[in-house]
Amino acid sequence: xxxxxxxxxxxxxxxxxxxxxNCQVYYGETHAIKDVNIDIEDKTVTAFIxxxxxxxxxxxxxxNRMNDTIDVARVEGEILLDGExxxxxxxDPVQLRAKVGMVFQKPNPFxxxxxxxxxxxxxxxxxxxxxxxxxVIVEKSLRRGAIWDEVKDRLDxxxxxxxxxxxQRLCIARAVATEPEVLLMDxxxxxxxxxxxxxxxELIDELREQYSVVIVTHxxxxxxxxxxxxxxxxxxxxxxxGETGQIFTNPQDPRTESYITGRIG
Amino acid sequence: xxxxxxxxxxxxxxPRHGSLLSQDALTKKRNxxxxxxxxxxxxxxxxxxxxxxxxxxxxxxNGLGSFQQTFISLDVELQEDRLDKAGNRNIEDxxxxxxxxxxxxxxxxxxxxxxxxxxxIEGLSAKDAGNxxxxxxxxxxxDYVLAxxxxxxxxxxxxxxxxxxxxxxxxxxxxxxxxxxxxxxxxQQLMLADALKEDGVLIKGxxxxxxxxxxxxxxxxxxxxxxxxxxxxxxxxxxVLILALPIGVAASIYLEEFAPKNRWTDLIEVNISNLAxxxxxxxxxxxxxxxxxxxxxPQSAPIVGGLVLTxxxxxxxxxxxxxxxxxxxxxxxxxxxxVGASKMQSVFHHVLPLAAPGILTGTIIGLAQALGxxxxxxxxxxxxFVREYPGAPPEGFFDPASAxxxxxxxxxQRADPAFVERASGAIIVLxxxxxxxxxVAIMLRRRFERRW
Numbered sequence: 001x002x003x004x005x006x007x008x009x010x011x012x013x014x015x016x017x018x019x020x021x022n023c024q025v026y027y028g029e030t031h032a033i034k035d036v037n038i039d040i041e042d043k044t045v046t047a048f049i050x051x052x053x054x055x056x057x058x059x060x061x062x063x064n065r066m067n068d069t070i071d072v073a074r075v076e077g078e079i080l081l082d083g084e085x086x087x088x089x090x091x092d093p094v095q096l097r098a099k100v101g102m103v104f105q106k107p108n109p110f111x112x113x114x115x116x117x118x119x120x121x122x123x124x125x126x127x128x129x130x131x132x133x134x135x136v137i138v139e140k141s142l143r144r145g146a147i148w149d150e151v152k153d154r155l156d157x158x159x160x161x162x163x164x165x166x167x168q169r170l171c172i173a174r175a176v177a178t179e180p181e182v183l184l185m186d187x188x189x190x191x192x193x194x195x196x197x198x199x200x201x202e203l204i205d206e207l208r209e210q211y212s213v214v215i216v217t218h219x220x221x222x223x224x225x226x227x228x229x230x231x232x233x234x235x236x237x238x239x240x241x242g243e244t245g246q247i248f249t250n251p252q253d254p255r256t257e258s259y260i261t262g263r264i265g
Numbered sequence: 266x267x268x269x270x271x272x273x274x275x276x277x278x279x280p281r282h283g284s285l286l287s288q289d290a291l292t293k294k295r296n297x298x299x300x301x302x303x304x305x306x307x308x309x310x311x312x313x314x315x316x317x318x319x320x321x322x323x324x325x326x327n328g329l330g331s332f333q334q335t336f337i338s339l340d341v342e343l344q345e346d347r348l349d350k351a352g353n354r355n356i357e358d359x360x361x362x363x364x365x366x367x368x369x370x371x372x373x374x375x376x377x378x379x380x381x382x383x384x385x386i387e388g389l390s391a392k393d394a395g396n397x398x399x400x401x402x403x404x405x406x407x408d409y410v411l412a413x414x415x416x417x418x419x420x421x422x423x424x425x426x427x428x429x430x431x432x433x434x435x436x437x438x439x440x441x442x443x444x445x446x447x448x449x450x451x452x453q454q455l456m457l458a459d460a461l462k463e464d465g466v467l468i469k470g471x472x473x474x475x476x477x478x479x480x481x482x483x484x485x486x487x488x489x490x491x492x493x494x495x496x497x498x499x500x501x502x503x504x505v506l507i508l509a510l511p512i513g514v515a516a517s518i519y520l521e522e523f524a525p526k527n528r529w530t531d532l533i534e535v536n537i538s539n540l541a542x543x544x545x546x547x548x549x550x551x552x553x554x555x556x557x558x559x560x561x562x563p564q565s566a567p568i569v570g571g572l573v574l575t576x577x578x579x580x581x582x583x584x585x586x587x588x589x590x591x592x593x594x595x596x597x598x599x600x601x602x603x604v605g606a607s608k609m610q611s612v613f614h615h616v617l618p619l620a621a622p623g624i625l626t627g628t629i630i631g632l633a634q635a636l637g638x639x640x641x642x643x644x645x646x647x648x649x650f651v652r653e654y655p656g657a658p659p660e661g662f663f664d665p666a667s668a669x670x671x672x673x674x675x676x677x678q679r680a681d682p683a684f685v686e687r688a689s690g691a692i693i694v695l696x697x698x699x700x701x702x703x704x705v706a707i708m709l710r711r712r713f714e715r716r717w
Contacts, residue, residue, distance in 0.1 A: 066602065071526055098605035108596035110615055120614070121604035171600070178604055 017042040023077035047227035064100035101180035107167035109159030121178035145173025165196025328689025334472035335427040367403035389453040399426035401488035486683030497666030504571025513582030541580035549641030564646035565665035574635040585627025589620040622713040629706035639670040
């Protein structure tokens with residue numbers, strides 16, 4: 001890990017995209033997320049780190065209401081996206097998820113063609129008026145997913161036939177095709193080899209120019225490499241949140257320090 | 266250490282585990298147990314296969330004969346003075362002549378044929394000679410004349426059915442010795458049949474009538490066929506498919522994907538599993554009480570049979586559909602929801618296509634089960650003797666009909682040994698349909714199965 005580089009990295013302050021206030025999550029009786037307050041900035045990569053079961057994925061899934069699919073999950077408190085409470089009864093999670101895209105831990109392309117994988121989101125949201133528009137969107141998304149050159153000659157091939165790293169980049173292309181404003185990534189590289197991981201990380205850095213990216217990761221090196229802000233979760237609490245360089249070099253909380261130095265987690 | 270005290274060699278200071286080249290007592294015992302278990306398994310499989318082979322062999326042995334039938338080729342003169350006294354070919358007048366009017370024509374044709382070939386058999390009366398022809402032949406002839414009235418007055422070559430006993434003689438069911446004791450057939454008739462066969466008048470051919478004819482009465486086994494039963498079964502399967510597939514799939518999708526998981530849905534789930542185990546005759550009683558007595562639908566109708574079989578098949582379809590929906594990986598649902606698809610879009614665009622092969626296989630297995638079901642049909646009157654073909658759907662669903670398994674049951678109850686052959690033949694037809702359906706199920710699964 002190149003610590004020097006991290007310290008010297010320049011971080012500007014940007015507008016707040018998502019802010020959580022006193023957020024609590026319960027799975028039945030279990031209190032999974034305890035009183036989390038966080039401000040996630042626009043055009044920034046924010047990394048969530050912490051030991052397994054600390055609630056970082058749970059909190060990430062709260063940000064686009066994917067927890068709604070779990071019957072016993074209950075969310076309290078406020079999560080504001082551009083100042084609007086996403087848990088307001090008037091909010092349709094479908095519209096929210098078009099605005100807040102998600103990439104999952106395991107690459108999960110649809111068992112359809114590469115083209116259809118990317119075109120699915122724009123189709124159901126009515127983003128393309130005709131086939132030509134759709135072609136443009138698909139190409140643009142695949143380019144943004146840094147996979148266009150590899151698949152441009154076989155858009156009709158099944159998405160499931162690609163390698164793991166290609167599948168994950170296809171999933172990222174699929175997520176950006178609906179023009180989201182926030183991109184949530186739940187351990188996007190945990191199923192990938194180091195080369196594919198490097199490609200995806202490079203891609204995340206490019207995506208930062210247009211989106212607010214939130215990434216959950218088990219790898220502290222990865223958090224240090226790709227993120228500007230880092231949040232450390234432990235046992236459902238948000239222990240520390242700040243500039244990535246500061247978290248890794250000068251943590252304020254003893255628990256963060258223990259985790260980063262490998263004593264817990 | 267316990268094994269050290271149990272093993273004197275170890276106590277003497279040799280390595281604790283002994284040589285790898287010789288098996289110790291425990292290993293030998295374990296290996297012997299495994300060998301024994303394999304033998305039990307092999308024996309069980311062999312018994313099953315043997316039973317299947319015996320069953321198939323006995324059915325094929327008994328039933329293949331029903332696809333061959335003995336015919337007699339006759340030149341029948343359609344005498345105008347007998348069939349159309351008025352001479353105006355008016356169809357209403359022609360219909361007034363019953364089969365009794367046609368029988369003498371056939372007897373005469375038979376006598377003429379015997380005279381022509383010069384066969385002489387002692388003690389054979391002209392009436393007996395005429396009786397080697399099926400009692401169904403006059404009806405066959407009458408149908409022909411009513412369809413082609415212009416042929417009256419000419420001589421037409423007919424392949425008429427031989428009597429069941431004569432047919433049985435050529436299938437080794439009837440012998441000269443048994444004919445001595447049989448009041449339905451005489452040895453002289455068999456001799457005549459032999460002679461006619463030599464002259465090429467009596468021929469064996471493929472029995473299309475077995476597939477297309479309706480059932481026939483007790484003393485005309487040679488004319489009986491599966492036409493009405495096949496149509497009835499087909500109509501019932503259509504009703505089952507039309508009702509059970511959408512209802513079953515809709516119910517499973519709701520229960521699996523949309524319904525909240527609480528005490529009520531648990532109760533429903535348990536009850537669906539229980540329904541699958543309810544004896545089919547109970548569904549028959551239910552059908553009798555509700556569809557016939559309460560709703561007033563006609564008896565023996567494929568619509569009632571179809572409704573009862575739908576109730577019976579639904580649990581099978583729901584259970585298999587839910588299983589195949591469950592087997593779709595949750596990551597596909599997440600992916601769809603993640604790009605902003607609604608719950609329904611994620612189910613219909615992604616989950617259902619992936620579950621389709623499983624659903625189709627389950628449905629076809631359910632249909633195959635329903636096709637072979639007999640008990641509930643007995644209770645709703647499909648056991649009746651039906652000679653009229655049901656009409657074309659949808660009205661035909663309300664006409665009386667029979668069903669394949671019920672026809673098998675019916676024929677096994679009859680006295681004439683020829684019906685044993687017919688029943689086995691019907692079983693073969695039923696098995697062919699079942700094999701066909703299962704083959705389609707396997708094909709669909711292969712065709713639509715996709716990796717993910």
